[in-house]
């Protein structure tokens with residue numbers, strides 16, 4: 034480990050609440066341990082373009098409570114090319130950045146992995162930052178808890194109108210190809226069902242779930258649908274129910290990007306602080322090409338190759354819990 038080299042920090046991919054808390058933690062812990070830090074703006078795009086600025090402890094004051102990312106974020110096509118990564122490497126050399134902390138999701142950590150494979154003197158450390166919670170090797174990701182709470186609050190509100198009008202609502206939530214947000218928000222908000230990519234639901238099965246809501250005094254049903262380009266999302270299910278079960282008054286609500294913003298929950302702030310601090314510890318232990326994760330409340334180092342596997346399993350017990358509790 035070489036303290037004459039800077040630690041660079043960037044955020045990449047979809048923003049997630051708690052990214053600022055992570056930026057703060059990496060910056061402060063790095064400075065505490067005798068490193069200097071450079072913030073890289075707009076993710077890999079900014080790295081390629083040389084949008085870099087030295088960070089002080091003051092630069093990260095009063096950001097722990099803010100959603101989004103002060104460093105901005107982007108999804109970089111250019112970084113997917115060898116030429117783009119070469120430019121990024123040259124900027125790192127010029128700026129004397131020897132360590133790169135990448136805060137982002139699956140695509141961002143994939144990029145970090147390729148970069149570190151190509152340039153052996155680049156040390157990349159990943160922090161799992163995505164509302165989707167779809168990175169393997171960590172129980173949770175930064176931003177997931179806040180997004181889950183936001184969805185729960187929205188569904189609570191939707192329940193009021195659903196009950197008043199005796200309607201079925203299909204509420205579409207984010208998660209890309211993973212159903213963590215949908216399944217857990219359904220449990221947290223007392224929804225009648227969740228449709229997730231990990232567990233196929235056919236339309237007749239759905240009617241069984243919906244009618245449960247109508248047996249309750251509330252006379253409403255809420256189905257949380259995980260966004261999925263393959264299944265067509267909430268609109269698709271709503272159309273099918275409208276057609277096959279015309280007795281129901283159906284509405285759709287797509288929560289969209291409001292799920293990504295807002296002040297991070299206490300859980301996300303603490304998680305981001307712990308993971309950010311651990312990223313500097315990992316650098317001092319001469320780790321490279323690992324994502325810092327948390328398992329059973331313990332910090333773990335997860336090789337990039339494992340973190341981005343794309344098959345993080347959803348706990349099947351959660352499906353049973355929702356099923357039993359929504360009768």
Ligand code: F6P
Pocket residue numbers: 047138163164165207208209260293
């Ligand atoms: O990966 C985070 C995420 O919010 C996904 O849940 C969603 O599918 C995607 O990003 C949306 O991306 P964008 O903001 O580019 O529309």
